[in-house]
Amino acid sequence: MAGAIDRDAAIAKRYGIARSARWPAVERAHLETQPHCVACSERQRKPGTTQVHHVYPFHICVALGRADLELDPRNLMTLCERRGGRGEDHHLLIGHLDDFESFNPGVRMEAAHEFHGWTAARLRTSKDWVARVATRAPHFDAMSDEERSKLRARLDQLFPQDHDERRSAAQRAIVASARTRSKGSSEDARASTMEATPSGRARDQRRSRS
Numbered sequence: 297m298a299g300a301i302d303r304d305a306a307i308a309k310r311y312g313i314a315r316s317a318r319w320p321a322v323e324r325a326h327l328e329t330q331p332h333c334v335a336c337s338e339r340q341r342k343p344g345t346t347q348v349h350h351v352y353p354f355h356i357c358v359a360l361g362r363a364d365l366e367l368d369p370r371n372l373m374t375l376c377e378r379r380g381g382r383g384e385d386h387h388l389l390i391g392h393l394d395d396f397e398s399f400n401p402g403v404r405m406e407a408a409h410e411f412h413g414w415t416a417a418r419l420r421t422s423k424d425w426v427a428r429v430a431t432r433a434p435h436f437d438a439m440s441d442e443e444r445s446k447l448r449a450r451l452d453q454l455f456p457q458d459h460d461e462r463r464s465a466a467q468r469a470i471v472a473s474a475r476t477r478s479k480g481s482s483e484d485a486r487a488s489t490m491e492a493t494p495s496g497r498a499r500d501q502r503r504s505r506s
């Protein structure tokens with residue numbers, strides 16, 4: 297949100313990956329339907345501390361060929377950050393297990409149940425939380441090819457793409473590679489890949505016909 301540091305974008309940039317131009321609108325829409333941190337109890341809820349968290353970081357989704365998951369509500373949830381002395385840092389502590397470049401596949405259950413309403417101080421002194429931090433997912437650049445293909449298979453299992461999506465992904469790839477081959481920069485190719493929505497698809501279909 298406005299005023300917050302976009303750490304996910306900073307990490308993605310190191311991998312040569314940028315946010316989708318559609319992200320701000322998706323982020324806004326998500327916060328309208330889910331304004332509160334999933335891990336905060338009612339009494340902890342403070343305005344201005346929420347962040348839209350990707351369960352699977354968007355730079356990893358993009359790198360694994362699932363750019364659609366940057367904007368897919370199935371991969372999004374609201375968590376709080378410590379800001380101006382407010383918030384319990386659930387984004388960092390539960391969403392990323394204390395490392396913004398890592399992630400926590402169990403975040404939905406842990407935020408809603410096991411760690412729900414816990415303060416940052418309580419989390420940091422919990423054996424269960426410390427054990428999860430010790431075994432958290434490696435950074436993407438430290439993953440083996442096998443780990444990467446397993447993760448991609450997991451994403452496909454959790455977030456299946458329907459037939460139309462797969463077909464349009466193939467179509468987008470053709471459009472992107474055609475652009476890259478002509479004069480298009482990799483940024484153009486990226487912009488095309490990011491338009492993983494019905495309206496984006498329609499645009500790409502029009503382009504590919506012309």
Ligand SMILES: [Zn+2]
Pocket residue numbers: 333334335336375376377383384385386387
């Ligand atoms: Zn919270």
